[in-house]
Amino acid sequence: xxxxxxxxxxxxxxxxxxxxxxxxxxxxxxxxxxxxxxxxxxxxxxxxxxxxxxxxxxxxxxxxxxxxxxxxxxxxxxxxxxxxxxxxxxxxxxxxxxxxxxxxxxxxxxxxxxxxxxxxxxxxxxxxxxxxxxxxxxxxxxxxxxxxxxxxxxxxxxxxxxxxxxxxxxxxxxxxxxxxxxxxxxxxxxxxxxxxxxxxxxxxxxxxxxxxxxxxxxxxxxxxxxxxxxxxxxxxxxxxxxxxxxxxxxxxxxxxxxxxxxxxxxxxxxxxxxxxxxxxxxxxxxxxxxxxxxxxxxxxxxxxxxxxxxxxxxxxxxxxxxxxxxxxxxxxxxxxxxxxxxxxxxxxxxxxxxxxxxxxxxxxxxxxxxxxxxxxxxxxxxxxxxxxxxxxxxxxxxxxxxxxxxxxxxxxxxxxxxxxxxxxxxxxxxxxxxxxxxxxxxxxxxxxxxxxxxxxxxxxxxxxxxxxxxxxxxxxxxxxxxxxxxxxxxxxxxxxxxxxxxxxxxxxxxxxxxxxxxxxxxxxxxxxxxxxxxxxxxxxxxxxxxxx
Amino acid sequence: xxxxxxxxxxxxxxxxxxxxxxxxxxxxxxxxxxxxxxxxxxxxxxxxxxxxxxxxxxxxxxxxxxxxxxxxxxxxxxxxxxxxxxxxxxxxxxxxxxxxxxxxxxxxxxxxxxxxxxxxxxxxxxxxxxxxxxxxxxxxxxxxxxxxxxxxxxxxxxxxxxxxxxxxxxxxxxxxxxxxxxxxxxxxxxxxxxxxxxxxxxxxxxxxxxxxxxxxxxxxxxxxxxxxxxxxxxxxxxx
Numbered sequence: 001x002x003x004x005x006x007x008x009x010x011x012x013x014x015x016x017x018x019x020x021x022x023x024x025x026x027x028x029x030x031x032x033x034x035x036x037x038x039x040x041x042x043x044x045x046x047x048x049x050x051x052x053x054x055x056x057x058x059x060x061x062x063x064x065x066x067x068x069x070x071x072x073x074x075x076x077x078x079x080x081x082x083x084x085x086x087x088x089x090x091x092x093x094x095x096x097x098x099x100x101x102x103x104x105x106x107x108x109x110x111x112x113x114x115x116x117x118x119x120x121x122x123x124x125x126x127x128x129x130x131x132x133x134x135x136x137x138x139x140x141x142x143x144x145x146x147x148x149x150x151x152x153x154x155x156x157x158x159x160x161x162x163x164x165x166x167x168x169x170x171x172x173x174x175x176x177x178x179x180x181x182x183x184x185x186x187x188x189x190x191x192x193x194x195x196x197x198x199x200x201x202x203x204x205x206x207x208x209x210x211x212x213x214x215x216x217x218x219x220x221x222x223x224x225x226x227x228x229x230x231x232x233x234x235x236x237x238x239x240x241x242x243x244x245x246x247x248x249x250x251x252x253x254x255x256x257x258x259x260x261x262x263x264x265x266x267x268x269x270x271x272x273x274x275x276x277x278x279x280x281x282x283x284x285x286x287x288x289x290x291x292x293x294x295x296x297x298x299x300x301x302x303x304x305x306x307x308x309x310x311x312x313x314x315x316x317x318x319x320x321x322x323x324x325x326x327x328x329x330x331x332x333x334x335x336x337x338x339x340x341x342x343x344x345x346x347x348x349x350x351x352x353x354x355x356x357x358x359x360x361x362x363x364x365x366x367x368x369x370x371x372x373x374x375x376x377x378x379x380x381x382x383x384x385x386x387x388x389x390x391x392x393x394x395x396x397x398x399x400x401x402x403x404x405x406x407x408x409x410x411x412x413x414x415x416x417x418x419x420x421x422x423x424x425x426x427x428x429x430x431x432x433x434x435x436x437x438x439x440x441x442x443x444x445x446x447x448x449x450x451x452x453x454x455x456x457x458x459x460x461x462x463x464x465x466x467x468x469x470x471x472x473x474x475x476x477x478x479x480x481x482x483x484x485x486x487x488x489x490x491x492x493x494x495x496x497x498x499x500x501x502x503x504x505x506x507x508x509x510x511x512x513x514x515x516x517x518x519x520x521x522x523x524x525x526x527x528x529x530x531x532x533x534x535x536x537x538x539x540x541x542x543x544x545x546x547x548x
Numbered sequence: 549x550x551x552x553x554x555x556x557x558x559x560x561x562x563x564x565x566x567x568x569x570x571x572x573x574x575x576x577x578x579x580x581x582x583x584x585x586x587x588x589x590x591x592x593x594x595x596x597x598x599x600x601x602x603x604x605x606x607x608x609x610x611x612x613x614x615x616x617x618x619x620x621x622x623x624x625x626x627x628x629x630x631x632x633x634x635x636x637x638x639x640x641x642x643x644x645x646x647x648x649x650x651x652x653x654x655x656x657x658x659x660x661x662x663x664x665x666x667x668x669x670x671x672x673x674x675x676x677x678x679x680x681x682x683x684x685x686x687x688x689x690x691x692x693x694x695x696x697x698x699x700x701x702x703x704x705x706x707x708x709x710x711x712x713x714x715x716x717x718x719x720x721x722x723x724x725x726x727x728x729x730x731x732x733x734x735x736x737x738x739x740x741x742x743x744x745x746x747x748x749x750x751x752x753x754x755x756x757x758x759x760x761x762x763x764x765x766x767x768x769x770x771x772x773x774x775x776x777x778x779x780x781x782x783x784x785x786x787x
Contacts, residue, residue, distance in 0.1 A: 025685070046604075066660065118588075161718075219766040288724070290724075305720075305721060309597065309617075310597040310613070310614050310618070312618070312619075370713055435678065458725060458726065459725055460723050460724075460725070461724065461725035461726070462725065462728070463702065463721070463723070463724045463725045463726065463727070464598045464702075465597075465598045465599070465600055466599055466600055466640050466643055466644050467600055467640060467643065469647075469725055469726055469728065470643035470644065470646065470647045470700070470726065471643055472646075472725070472726075473680070473725075473726045474643065474646065474677050474678075477678065494677070497639070498639070501636055501639040501640070501643075504611070504612060504632075504636065505600045505612060505636050505639075505640060506600070507597065512611075516627030534639065
């Protein structure tokens with residue numbers, strides 16, 4: 001299939017879609033699905049039949065629409081009407097939805113305001129199809145420019161031209177460290193080998209982070225296309241998606257997507273009639289956080305115990321089964337097809353000087369609008385938390401926002417006006433991480449927060465290197481003592497000393513970054529530690545709820 | 549066609565030395581009588597890089613690198629010791645001593661223990677962290693040997709020698725983090741192991757009194773390692 005033929009197919013599909021007057025979209029990503037949105041979709045279909053609108057209405061089960069706290073979400077595009085989004089829709093509401101399609105009148109009680117900043121302030125690249133297309137229907141993806149980038153690349157571009165676009169775009173790894181993707185792929189392309197691998201890291205494990213899950217559940221073909229483009233650019237022939245077994249829906253949709261893409265020759269041998277061949281397999285993670293670290297992930301795919309090994313050699317030289325390998329995060333790969341389609345310059349025009357494009361954040365914790373957002377890099381924390389996130393519930397006051405999961409830090413009010421990008425977060429003592437954002441209000445106890453994340457690192461340490469294995473245990477013990485009012489100034493000094501030792505001597509990123517939550521809370525909320533040591537207890541806060 | 553291995557010149561502790569690019573900093577340093585302390589490393593077994601005792605500073609690299617796993621490259625400038633590295637080595641040893649029950653006075657390896665020697669060498673004379681005092685079992689089910697988990701430092705030398713030299717792969721790690729421990733077979737008592745060949749290599753490479761010969765009393769367990777370079781030389785291994 002040539003790019004033009006694909007465009008014709010897409011146009012045909014678009015026209016067919018346009019000929020259907022009414023469209024109903026029901027979110028069936030994990031969060032809404034847990035509120036039985038699949039049954040809701042079925043019921044809406046049945047009710048549409050009752051009102052005689054089933055023939056001219058298409059009901060789609062789509063991916064995440066973002067505002068998880070208001071789920072299940074349903075969007076209705078009735079003939080000649082502005083699209084309307086409904087929130088907290090239950091099976092009992094199905095007749096009302098069907099009726100509104102028939103009458104063209106809104107169900108006023110359920111309307112979700114899409115002009116609110118939560119929706120209006122977002123800019124979607126990665127999530128552009130999320131909430132629009134049916135993840136299990138490859139035609140939906142094709143109708144929305146799907147596989148256009150891949151077909152154009154393999155038939156009209158040289159691999160180095162694809163690399164150039166990615167380099168020009170300034171795309172940086174969305175998994176946490178922010179390594180330039182173009183550079184990573186260049187290293188792989190330059191390493192001579194007959195066998196090279198592309199691995200998609202979908203082992204999302206930060207507490208409170210669900211960006212990758214939503215992308216995989218909502219738009220799996222985008223990842224396949226991104227991986228295929230990576231393979232074409234670097235000379236890889238085989239790909240693996242390493243996805244955690246705790247994401248059954250994402251796995252199911254990925255499997256369907258791989259099957260359909262292979263059937264349509266977007267994957268497999270001689271893709272689109274060219275010489276380029278690339279296949280993708282799925283490997284399931286067994287729930288170890290450390291397997292998100294690239295060398296541990298490789299060991300896990302090889303069937304070994306999930307433990308990291310020292311780098312260098314980097315995977316680009318010696319990766320999976322000793323072959324050159326590139327490991328990219330889900331969100332990174334989701335950006336690839338749009339970049340190739342629209343050009344690196346277009347992407348580089350979004351965001352800040354050194355952090356280009358958008359970033360998907362998972363808003364959680366003490367915030368009104370819990371859910372998934374995509375915003376341009378450089379937007380301030382204040383805009384994210386108060387405008388898009390809708391502020392703090394129950395009339396409470398903002399205290400801190402935790403970014404970057406167990407490797408990140410807590411940023412206080414004074415940093416609210418800071419533009420969020422890789423470098424600003426690092427300077428402030430946190431990291432971008434994968435994009436989890438946990439908001440805390442004044443009831444939160446920061447020593448508890450530090451203890452929670454340290455406990456997480458301690459139980460997720462693989463136990464290979466001494467500083468991480470024993471250091472996280474000892475730091476957790478010290479935090480326990482301090483949090484329970486039994487700590488001394490010596491304990492605090494020891495804690496700070498251990499933070500330095502563990503950060504500078506641990507083998508992999510898990511250990512090296514595990515002291516970050518302690519360090520950042522000590523930097524901004526040291527008085528809370530001191531008050532506990534002095535015996536002046538501050539009210540125990542929401543430590544446990546950080547996990548939710 | 550075999551890959552061409554180049555000879556490179558590098559500086560270790562202000563001394564200009566030459567080494568092959570497939571040799572590690574540790575190997576080249578030791579060839580030139582420059583001492584870098586190690587624990588999990590054992591010549592003749594594959595590198596593991598877990599104990600972090602051999603961390604060295606390489607100019608231009610922001611992180612400390614394990615000398616046992618980092619290969620030489622042209623123009624590299626290595627510092628094997630500075631005040632920071634010395635302090636880190638001591639801290640790591642303190643962590644290790646606090647982890648399990650290392651009580652030298654009642655140990656069969658007292659006086660011939662690598663952990664003990666390392667602590668003396670690095671000047672670690674006390675542990676400033678609270679001891680964990682975990683309760684570990686002693687596996688005496690084997691006819692000839694004993695496994696005392698209280699003294700294990702998880703260096704994995706036993707796992708590596710059994711897998712790489714003996715080819716039996718009796719040992720492995722189970723659980724993770726602070727709960728990680730060495731197991732034989734699928735967590736069966738060592739004496740019931742169907743794969744153990746009773747060769748004793750694991751006992752001889754163990755740096756502490758964790759794996760020992762039965763019938764030894766305090767300070768009587770001296771390890772014999774001569775078999776390892778011998779076997780490697782006979783088999784033509786250059787590990």
